[in-house]
Amino acid sequence: MMDILIIFGLILLNGVFAMSEIAVVSSRQIRLQQAVDNGSEGAKVALQLANDPSRFLSTIQVGITLIGILAGAYGEASIARQLEAMLVTVEPLEPYAKPLALTIMVALITYFSLIFGELVPKRLALLNPEGIAKVLSQPMNVLSRIARPLVWLLGISTEFMLRLLRAKRADEQPMVEEEIRSLMQQGTEAGIMDETEQAMVKNVLRLDDQRVGNIMTLRKDLYYVDLKDSFKENRRKIASSPHSRIPVCKGGIDNIVGVVYAKDVLNKVMSAEEPDLAALVKTPLFIPRYATALQLLKQFKQSKSHIAIVVDEHGQTSGLASLNDVLEAIVGDLPADDEEYDPDFVERENGTWLVSGRVDISAFKDHFDIRKLPEEEYGNYHTLGGLVLNVLGHLPREADVMSIGDLAIEVVDMDGNRVDKLLISNKQATASVSAAASAPAADKSDAMASPGVNEEKA
Numbered sequence: 001m002m003d004i005l006i007i008f009g010l011i012l013l014n015g016v017f018a019m020s021e022i023a024v025v026s027s028r029q030i031r032l033q034q035a036v037d038n039g040s041e042g043a044k045v046a047l048q049l050a051n052d053p054s055r056f057l058s059t060i061q062v063g064i065t066l067i068g069i070l071a072g073a074y075g076e077a078s079i080a081r082q083l084e085a086m087l088v089t090v091e092p093l094e095p096y097a098k099p100l101a102l103t104i105m106v107a108l109i110t111y112f113s114l115i116f117g118e119l120v121p122k123r124l125a126l127l128n129p130e131g132i133a134k135v136l137s138q139p140m141n142v143l144s145r146i147a148r149p150l151v152w153l154l155g156i157s158t159e160f161m162l163r164l165l166r167a168k169r170a171d172e173q174p175m176v177e178e179e180i181r182s183l184m185q186q187g188t189e190a191g192i193m194d195e196t197e198q199a200m201v202k203n204v205l206r207l208d209d210q211r212v213g214n215i216m217t218l219r220k221d222l223y224y225v226d227l228k229d230s231f232k233e234n235r236r237k238i239a240s241s242p243h244s245r246i247p248v249c250k251g252g253i254d255n256i257v258g259v260v261y262a263k264d265v266l267n268k269v270m271s272a273e274e275p276d277l278a279a280l281v282k283t284p285l286f287i288p289r290y291a292t293a294l295q296l297l298k299q300f301k302q303s304k305s306h307i308a309i310v311v312d313e314h315g316q317t318s319g320l321a322s323l324n325d326v327l328e329a330i331v332g333d334l335p336a337d338d339e340e341y342d343p344d345f346v347e348r349e350n351g352t353w354l355v356s357g358r359v360d361i362s363a364f365k366d367h368f369d370i371r372k373l374p375e376e377e378y379g380n381y382h383t384l385g386g387l388v389l390n391v392l393g394h395l396p397r398e399a400d401v402m403s404i405g406d407l408a409i410e411v412v413d414m415d416g417n418r419v420d421k422l423l424i425s426n427k428q429a430t431a432s433v434s435a436a437a438s439a440p441a442a443d444k445s446d447a448m449a450s451p452g453v454n455e456e457k458a
Contacts, residue, residue: 223241285303285309344356
């Protein structure tokens with residue numbers, strides 16, 4: 001009986017090593033660091049072991065190997081001999097008593113080692129890795145210090161063999177954006193993160209890819225005043241503008257000299273003064289249209305400005321970008337009080353989508369789960385409208401249709417030369433709906449033909 005208890009104790013000790021290994025390796029360092037900040041010594045040691053995996057894993061491997069050898073040797077010396085003595089008494093088994101006893105002993109030890117020494121402890125460790133790591137890390141740390149000479153020998157032996165095999169140490173791979181997106185998706189599915197939060201974080205990650213030209217107010221939609229116009233005319237423009245900051249030009253929109261605040265003009269007018277607009281002009285912030293939304297946000301923080309004049313490579317005005325545009329790129333459209341909400345993606349009853357031509361191309365890919373688009377590596381387009389123009393090769397017209405993978409894209413509305421709205425449908429789904437719709441019609445035709453046949457037979 002004592003022999004069985006000793007073997008079982010060795011198996012349980014093996015389970016402790018296996019549990020420690022999985023607990024430390026699976027623990028999230030952020031949670032361990034939080035526990036350290038709260039004064040947990042166990043978490044501090046666990047974090048040290050996690051940051052030095054070579055020493056820790058070598059200690060675990062030494063322990064598991066020694067326990068396996070001890071269990072096998074002790075089992076062969078005690079349990080196998082006792083089994084052999086029992087089997088010898090069975091006359092048909094007497095010639096095979098020794099090998100049969102060894103086989104039974106190995107099978108039993110292997111089974112119980114797998115269950116109680118590996119599988120169950122590891123599953124328990126996965127259920128609460130940080131908690132178990134905090135409890136077992138200190139004993140494991142003591143063992144790693146005791147086994148340090150052996151671990152050192154194993155370490156240099158391993159390095160020597162790797163050099164003989166010319167195996168190079170792999171650099172630590174940084175976390176890529178796709179891994180972050182995958183973690184967010186898992187968090188949303190687990191209920192930890194809301195879908196709206198996930199969408200906003202995705203949009204934040206996209207800021208460095210989104211061009212200012214995609215989020216700005218277009219040149220043709222700008223409200224601006226001209227210093228060469230009369231004050232009466234400029235006052236009318238300022239009064240009709242829905243914005244509090246208005247670009248000021250001199251002789252044309254391509255010569256913007258600054259920005260005027262509507263409140264400054266109003267203060268002068270309320271004081272019964274005719275203000276000099278040139279004296280109220282603030283220095284403008286200029287930014288190229290191919291700068292990213294993230295660069296624009298940094299410029300806003302540095303300059304303490306809320307709007308920027310967007311220019312092209314020739315220095316001509318392309319439009320205006322505001323801090324509100326950057327915010328909308330993160331949280332979605334934020335319509336003003338007098339503005340009708342016009343979402344970028346609208347799902348229709350038949351399963352098709354009405355999509356704005358100004359949608360950023362990365363948002364379009366995410367929405368329809370598209371991995372690659374034609375010629376996107378050349379950077380010739382940054383919006384869905386630009387994609388349509390690039391694929392068609394000519395200025396789009398209403399009712400023009402193109403295909404991207406399983407998607408059929410139809411131009412349904414043009415705003416001058418700009419693609420305003422597109423109708424997007426899945427070709428396979430559309431074909432299925434068409435087939436389902438045509439089936440009743442065919443059945444009806446057969447039913448109408450049948451009476452005629454019957455009458456003819458009659």
